[in-house]
Amino acid sequence: MHSEMFALPEETTQDELLSLIEKLNDDQKIHGILVQLPLPKHLDEKSVINAIRPEKDVDAFHPVNVGKIMIGDYDFVPCTPAGIMELIAESGVEVEGKTCVVVGRSNIVGKPMSMLLLHKNGTVTTCHSRTKNLKEVTKTADILVAAVGKANFISQDMVKPGAVVIDVGMNRLENGALVGDVDFENVEKIAGAITPVPGGVGPMTIAMLMKNTFTAAKNSKIK
Ligand code: NDP
Numbered sequence: 001m002h003s004e005m006f007a008l009p010e011e012t013t014q015d016e017l018l019s020l021i022e023k024l025n026d027d028q029k030i031h032g033i034l035v036q037l038p039l040p041k042h043l044d045e046k047s048v049i050n051a052i053r054p055e056k057d058v059d060a061f062h063p064v065n066v067g068k069i070m071i072g073d074y075d076f077v078p079c080t081p082a083g084i085m086e087l088i089a090e091s092g093v094e095v096e097g098k099t100c101v102v103v104g105r106s107n108i109v110g111k112p113m114s115m116l117l118l119h120k121n122g123t124v125t126t127c128h129s130r131t132k133n134l135k136e137v138t139k140t141a142d143i144l145v146a147a148v149g150k151a152n153f154i155s156q157d158m159v160k161p162g163a164v165v166i167d168v169g170m171n172r173l174e175n176g177a178l179v180g181d182v183d184f185e186n187v188e189k190i191a192g193a194i195t196p197v198p199g200g201v202g203p204m205t206i207a208m209l210m211k212n213t214f215t216a217a218k219n220s221k222i223k
Contacts, residue, residue: 001213002029010040017043018051025053031220032058032213055219058212061107069112072119075219076212081113083204084145084166085120091193093164095120099140103127103154103181104147109168113145134158146181156186165194168201 006020017035024030033056039045049057054064060076068074077085088095100122104110114126127137138144138158146154147168159165169181180197188194195201 001210004030012040012043014043014047017048021048021051025051025056030056031217032056032209034059034209056216058209058216060112060212066107066112069115072115075215077116077208078108078112079205079208079212080109080147080168080201081116082208082211083201084113084168085116086208087166087195087201087204088143088164091164093143093193095122095143098122098142100124100143100145101127101138101141102145102147103131103134103138104145104149104168106147109147113147117143117145148181150181151179152181152183154182154187156183156190159187159190161190162192163190165191166201167195167197169197170202 008017021033024033033052035048035052037045039048049061050063052062054062057065058076060066060069060078065074065076069077095117100117102110102114102117102124105126105128110126114124117124122143125137127134131137135158138154139160141160141163143164143166144154144159145166145168149169149171151169151171151173153169154165165182165187167180167182167184171179171181173179178198182194184194184196
């Protein structure tokens with residue numbers, strides 16, 4: 001893959017960023033555009049995302065791609081949930097008919113994750129900070145996805161024995177260690193399968209970005 005990186009200074013204006021996106025939208029050599037978020041406060045994230053042509057939106061954050069995921073007719077899926085679906089499929093875990101619980105409802109992870117599990121015929125519950133009796137809900141899960149952003153948030157007593165546990169969290173402890181949202185050491189003892197942090201969902205996210213870019217390039221040849 002040919003790739004170009006634009007490391008813009010923090011003072012970059014909205015107009016400058018939008019005109020770069022416009023240029024890349026029109027560049028035949030470029031099939032995928034990713035704007036690294038979060039943006040500095042003076043930039044409007046929404047209009048920046050909306051400026052990316054949906055066919056080149058390999059992050060799948062543009063409302064057109066978000067809508068397509070909702071109806072189950074999509075080219076791109078946000079990279080983290082896509083990577084998780086790939087992990088599930090490659091591990092031979094069947095989603096159909098399973099009780100799936102996703103803790104977290106962000107646009108990047110939680111919501112698309114729930115939609116993808118639903119498209120695979122899972123029975124899906126999405127939890128968030130206002131969910132009551134969270135433990136009672138997570139304990140019902142055959143497939144539990146934690147995307148909260150709090151170290152060791154999912155404890156052993158929140159997990160059904162034999163459950164597939166997917167840890168999306170990336171939390172930096174004071175000692176510099178990177179840990180997930182799941183208390184791996186204890187949950188591992190009862191889980192049917194579990195992803196580690198680091199080395200689980202993270203690398204899959206990057207792989208899916210490559211996959212989306214490949215899809216975008218392929219689609220550009222078809223059109
Ligand atoms: P957000 O902060 O956007 O979302 C966190 C979600 O967790 C929110 O929906 C929030 O609920 C929910 N939440 C917070 N506290 C609780 C609680 N006490 N009980 C139940 N739910 C709660 O985070 P992201 O989705 O962007 O990321 C989540 C984690 O995944 C982070 O650690 C992030 O670093 C990591 N991540 C990892 C990636 C990878 O490649 N491995 C990629 C992207 C993210 P509410 O909506 O009510 O506020």
